[in-house]
Amino acid sequence: MCSHIAARTKAWARSIGLASYGRSGNISVNLGIFSSIRTHMTKTQQWNYVSTFNLLHFKTPTKTLTLTLSMDIPVIKNSNFKNKNNKHKKNQNPESNFRYNLDRCSRSKDLTGAISLYESAISGDNKVHLSHYHFNALLYIFSNSISGTSNNLAIDYGFKVFDHMLSNNVAPTEATITSIARLSVANSDGDRAFEFVKTMNKYGLTPKLRTYDPPLFWFCENLMADRAYEVEEHMNSKGIEAEESQILELLRVSSEVKRGDKVYHYLHKLRKAVRGVSETAEEIVKNWFESEAAVDVGSLDVDSEKVKETMAKNGGGWHGLGWIGSGKWRVCRSTISSDGVCCSCGEQLVCVDIDKAETEKFAHSVALLAMERESKSNFQDFMEWLDGHANYEAIVDGANIALYQQNFANGGFSINQLEAVVKELHRSHNKMPLVVLHQKRVQALLRSPSSEKLLQEWMSQDVLYTTPIGSNDDWYWLYATVKLKCLLVTNDEMRDHIFELLGSNFFLKWKERHQVRYTFLKGNLKLQMPPLYSNVIQYKGNGMCLWLVKVKNLQEHGSALQGRDVVATSDRALMTVAKPLKTGSILFTAYLGLRTAE
Numbered sequence: 308m309c310s311h312i313a314a315r316t317k318a319w320a321r322s323i324g325l326a327s328y329g330r331s332g333n334i335s336v337n338l339g340i341f342s343s344i345r346t347h348m349t350k351t352q353q354w355n356y357v358s359t360f361n362l363l364h365f366k367t368p369t370k371t372l373t374l375t376l377s378m379d380i381p382v383i384k385n386s387n388f389k390n391k392n393n394k395h396k397k398n399q400n401p402e403s404n405f406r407y408n409l410d411r412c413s414r415s416k417d418l419t420g421a422i423s424l425y426e427s428a429i430s431g432d433n434k435v436h437l438s439h440y441h442f443n444a445l446l447y448i449f450s451n452s453i454s455g456t457s458n459n460l461a462i463d464y465g466f467k468v469f470d471h472m473l474s475n476n477v478a479p480t481e482a483t484i485t486s487i488a489r490l491s492v493a494n495s496d497g498d499r500a501f502e503f504v505k506t507m508n509k510y511g512l513t514p515k516l517r518t519y520d521p522p523l524f525w526f527c528e529n530l531m532a533d534r535a536y537e538v539e540e541h542m543n544s545k546g547i548e549a550e551e552s553q554i555l556e557l558l559r560v561s562s563e564v565k566r567g568d569k570v571y572h573y574l575h576k577l578r579k580a581v582r583g584v585s586e587t588a589e590e591i592v593k594n595w596f597e598s599e600a601a602v603d604v605g606s607l608d609v610d611s612e613k614v615k616e617t618m619a620k621n622g623g624g625w626h627g628l629g630w631i632g633s634g635k636w637r638v639c640r641s642t643i644s645s646d647g648v649c650c651s652c653g654e655q656l657v658c659v660d661i662d663k664a665e666t667e668k669f670a671h672s673v674a675l676l677a678m679e680r681e682s683k684s685n686f687q688d689f690m691e692w693l694d695g696h697a698n699y700e701a702i703v704d705g706a707n708i709a710l711y712q713q714n715f716a717n718g719g720f721s722i723n724q725l726e727a728v729v730k731e732l733h734r735s736h737n738k739m740p741l742v743v744l745h746q747k748r749v750q751a752l753l754r755s756p757s758s759e760k761l762l763q764e765w766m767s768q769d770v771l772y773t774t775p776i777g778s779n780d781d782w783y784w785l786y787a788t789v790k791l792k793c794l795l796v797t798n799d800e801m802r803d804h805i806f807e808l809l810g811s812n813f814f815l816k817w818k819e820r821h822q823v824r825y826t827f828l829k830g831n832l833k834l835q836m837p838p839l840y841s842n843v844i845q846y847k848g849n850g851m852c853l854w855l856v857k858v859k860n861l862q863e864h865g866s867a868l869q870g871r872d873v874v875a876t877s878d879r880a881l882m883t884v885a886k887p888l889k890t891g892s893i894l895f896t897a898y899l900g901l902r903t904a905e
Contacts, residue, residue, distance in 0.1 A: 401433045405441070413444050418452040421445055422464055429471070439480060442472040446486035453493035465490040481512050488521040497525035501538060516547055527556040532564045551581045555588050562595040567604035570595055571630060578625065578844035605630035622660035625845060647840035656840035660792070660820045661813065669817065670789045677782035685775045686782065693787055696741070696769055701732045701823070702788045704797035705744035705771075706780065711798065711827060720748060722758045727832045728796055728825065729770065735834075739770045740796070743784040749773045788821055796823045796834070816841075 405428055412421040425445055428435040435441075449465035469487050472479065479487075484503050491500035501522035507514050519542050526535035535557060539549060549557070554576045561569035577588065595601055606629070617626040647656040661669065677686050709725045725742065732740045742765065749771070752758040765771040772787075774780040781799070788795040801818065824835040 401435050405435045409441060409444050413448055416448060416451050418448060418461055421448040422460070425464070425468065437471070437475065437477075439477060442468060442477060443480060443482045443486070446483060446490075450486040450489040450493075453490065458493060462490050462494050478510050479512070481507070481515060481518060484512065484514070485518045485521070488518065492521045492525040497522045497529065497531070497534070500525065501534070501541075504538075505541065514542075514545055514547065516542070516550065516553070519547070520553070523553060524556055527560040530560055530564055532560045532566060532569070535560055536569070549576065549580070551577070551585070551588070554580055555585075555591055558588075558595075559591045562591065562598065562600070565598075565600035567600060567630065571604075574844060575625070575627065602635045605632045620663050622662040622665075623657045625659070656845055658820050658837055658839060659816070659841040659843055659845065661817050665813070666789065666792060669813075670786065673782065673786045673789055677786060681778050681782060682775070685778060686786075689772070689774075689783055690786070690790075692772070693790060697791055698738070699741045699787070699791055699793055700736050700738050701740035701794040701796060702784050702791070703728055703732070703740050703742040704780075704784050704795065704799060705742045706748060707797045707799050708825065709748075711825075720751070722752060722761065724827060724832075726761060727827075728834075729765075731832055731834060732796070739768055741769075741787060742771045743780050743787065744771060744773060745778070745780050746773045746776050789817075793821070794823050794837070795821050796825060798824050816843075 405424060408424055409421070411417070412424060427433070428437060428441075445468045446465055449461045449468065452461040465487065469479075469483070469490075472483070484507055488500040488503050491497070491503060504514060504518055504522060507518070519538055523535055523538045523542075526532075526538060539553075539557060542549065554573055558570060558573040558577065561573055574592070614626050614628060614631075617628060621627060644650060648654070649656070660666075674686070674690065703725070705725055706720075708728050709720045709722060711721070711724060713719055713721055729740060729742060732738075749762065752762050762771065772783065774783050781801075784795065784797070785801070787793075801814070819841065820837055822837065826833045826835070
């Protein structure tokens with residue numbers, strides 16, 4: 308609201324006893340008068356309203372309440388108050404009016420209104436010069452109106468606007484190509500949609516994942532699998548990776564055209580792309596294993612040692628050597644224990660780690676980023692030191708633990724908490740961990756008689772690494788954990804690192820496998836170790852173990868965790884799972900599709 312309107316409104320509110328204003332800017336409101344005025348205004352309809360939000364300070368005889376109300380401030384009709392927006396609208400030029408009305412059509416997806424606007428803009432006395440924005444807004448409306456009886460009209464006008472755009476030498480944008488591709492598939496022409504995508508190079512445009520969706524989904528729906536694979540190949544050449552919805556369509560069409568090799572390929576893609584899957588994914592996978600085509604894939608000629616070696620190299624849980632075994636899948640009911648053992652086949656599901664190549668790339672990226680932000684020589688010294696001390700099984704973020712829950716009056720740097728973590732890790736692993744701690748912390752602790760002896764002992768046993776002044780110890784404990792493939796004890800969410808490294812999906816998988824969280828309940832330490840198994844597609848033994856999880860609802864500390872899983876065991880099994888979570892233990896009920904070696 309303009310300042311002069313606000314001033315006159317305040318004066319009006321004071322004059323009728325509605326409100327009083329304190330020096331601090333608080334407003335004391337007589338809600339009784341406010342309610343009476345609103346009732347009167349509603350009945351007589353003698354007022355216009357200017358809507359605003361005010362923080363109201365309402366005083367009662369016993370206490371003061373601060374609350375937020377939506378307050379309609381009355382403005383007398385025919386007064387000197389003017390609605391500037393209405394005045395502005397009357398004086399708009401044709402281009403401004405066109406933009407305003409076009410935006411309204413876009414918000415409401417008004418196809419008829421958009422067509423009328425376009426026709427008025429290109430004919431008559433008030434022609435409008437159409438810009439990038441206008442053309443793309445029109446194409447957006449048309450491409451989102453391709454359903455029902457309006458389909459042909461939207462398509463015809465969409466291509467008319469696109470041709471008009473090109474004839475005016477207005478170069479398309481990525482949004483333009485995406486819209487015209489949608490219109491092409493609505494006209495049952497997936498080939499033309501794909502050709503539009505491929506012309507983006509000519510305009511110097513970079514496609515997005517959404518740009519590929521129209522031709523990709525159209526080819527999949529029409530069972531044109533080879534053309535769909537071609538679209539995916541073009542995506543990959545542009546550095547664009549398919550996500551769950553695209554992978555599922557490619558998986559479905561591969562299953563329906565009986566391409567077992569491609570089904571295997573896209574199951575792997577699904578494994579890498581998502582942590583939990585939808586009901587649609589469950590149905591697609593289930594349909595494949597129940598099909599006749601699934602009977603014909605696989606081989607019994609397997610080198611079991613090679614399988615084990617490859618699984619270890621890949622981080623566990625999968626080998627990538629293709630279908631193994633033979634025979635038909637059968638479906639029966641089974642259970643999975645709380646520690647991840649299939650009660651039907653006895654196989655243990657594993658906590659899947661990142662593979663060897665990913666680990667090396669990750670460690671290299673951390674080192675490069677650290678040396679950009681740290682003193683290069685300091686971090687190189689640490690890397691060389693770590694090469695000579697590579698037998699640690701756990702790295703400890705010292706500051707994170709010692710400062711845990713210390714935000715109280717007598718709180719500080721708790722060396723006792725840090726010592727408790729070190730002792731517990733030594734007890735459970737029979738090895739001392741590596742504690743990473745900043746030099747200023749170490750110097751302060753060495754000056755204290757109560758902690759000096761402990762730190763001297765740790766340093767003599769190579770338990771403590773002191774990071775130099777001016778450094779960020781986060782880079783040190785992160786690099787050590789990645790390089791040594793060991794556990795990391797910290798409650799740090801590491802959000803700063805996620806966006807700088809290799810992507811959130813990758814980082815989440817790494818954290819799940821390596822991060823150990825902790826709590827101190829009444830001074831007692833509790834370590835929360837990584838889960839015993841991962842909610843991803845897995846292979847086990849001499850066959851394929853698929854475990855696809857969809858979590859619908861998760862509440863911590865014993866509430867319901869419900870989802871659906873698809874699992875296949877070493878005997879080539881398929882499961883559909885519903886799982887309740889009770890008092891910390893997970894119980895599974897499953898449908899097991901078993902394929903035995905013949």
